[in-house]
Amino acid sequence: MRRVGLAPYQAGLWLAEYVDIRCQLCRVYRSTPQSQHLQDPSLSNTSSSVIADTTLRSLTSNYSSFVNICQQLSSRFGSGLLCPSCHNSIAWLPKPFEVDITTGTTLTIQAATYYDYPMRQAIRAFKHHEDMTKLPLLLHAIRQLPRPHGCHYDNSIIVAMPTTNQRLIKRGFDPVSILTAQLSKHWQIPLWQGVKRIDDTVSQQGLTRAERLSNLNNAFALIEKPPVKRLLLFDDVATTGASLQALGRSLSLSSETAMTTNPQTHNKYHLFAYALAHGSQS
Known part of the structure; x- marks a missing residue:
């Protein structure tokens, strides 16, 4: 065997x-x-x-x-x-916040904790230095996230924030994929990898919100159709929510395009967004 x-x-x-x-x-x-x-x-x-x-x-x-x-x-x-x-000290979930993805449609983002000390240092060590000793703490925070009501194995999928090939080669591993895999096990909801990130975007760190949004225009491309309508988006850090906003917009626009082409498909997706950490509580 x-x-x-x-x-x-x-x-x-x-x-x-x-x-x-x-x-x-x-x-x-x-x-x-x-x-x-x-x-x-x-x-x-x-x-x-x-x-x-x-x-x-x-x-x-x-x-x-x-x-x-x-x-x-x-x-x-x-x-x-x-x-x-x-x-x-980290058990209290930050207040959810919303971002606009299309006209009349918003995306609610729920983070597990704030991007403050000591979580900020742990996340940076894990992401940028591949410090796996920080992983248990990050997973502990993720496990505080409540699974969305009505979402289960048969009707939902988790979509990890995709990374570029260039960034994957530079880092040697994909921290978001590791975190998302553990969230998938915790929620008992499968992962889906049908979205590709385009390589011509730069890192979001240090950019203003307007620059982040501009940088992410056309940053994502669907390589296959989602198998279900409930899509749970996940990223490690949602500073302004721009990355999740752009990913949600790409999925929402693909749904609208499909419905315009074939009105009988009824492919409108129900989007939920989650992150390990958001902003700062100060």
């Missing part, structure tokens, strides 16, 4: 979640299992040290038992990365 290889970051992610029981944010206090955050009585007697010991023992056994116990723990301890104080 062919063994499926792990993603390069996956083993380290599991170890950070289940073996290193220090808070991933302050690095001082012991982290608290999700059962205690959610007041789950069925797991109230399970300590972090017991979980760590159990996982360490699994590392000495075969590969399949290691994967099995990690999968079991993953379903129980999704918020076991932070101490209660640090968990509460």
Whole structure:
């Protein structure tokens, strides 16, 4: 039987979640299992040290038992990365904000946290220096995002903000794809990669909102038709929402074009947008 290889970051992610029981944010206090955050009585007697010991023992056994116990723990301890104080400091979702995508149509963007310290430093280290030790903290924040009401495996897809080939070659990895893959697992909604980003745009960092919007004109192209009508867009940082706005506009215009060509298709998409971080709360 062919063994499926792990993603390069996956083993380290599991170890950070289940073996290193220090808070991933302050690095001082012991982290608290999700059962205690959610007041789950069925797991109230399970300590972090017991979980760590159990996982360490699994590392000495075969590969399949290691994967099995990690999968079991993953379903129980999704918020076991932070101490209660640090968990509460980032647990409040920013207020959703709206951007116009077409005449009379807006796109609501919900972020998991603010682009402030310490999340800003963690995101920069992950994106620009491939620091995988920051990944557990970012995933902890993403798991606070509520799945859209009525969206599930059969009627929705997640669309990750596509990157350019040039940027992918320069970085050597796609941070948004890694984050989106974890959100897909958390929400149990499949990914869809039917949008391509054009290579002639420049980085959005340092640009004003007007410059961001101008830079993203015609930045996205559909390479296939979405299989469902509910499209959940995701980006890592939505500073002004310009990238998600442009992506949503491309999808919305493709829907309008299809309806004009064939009025019987009824292909109008329902768009939702999410991000790891947005703006600043100050």
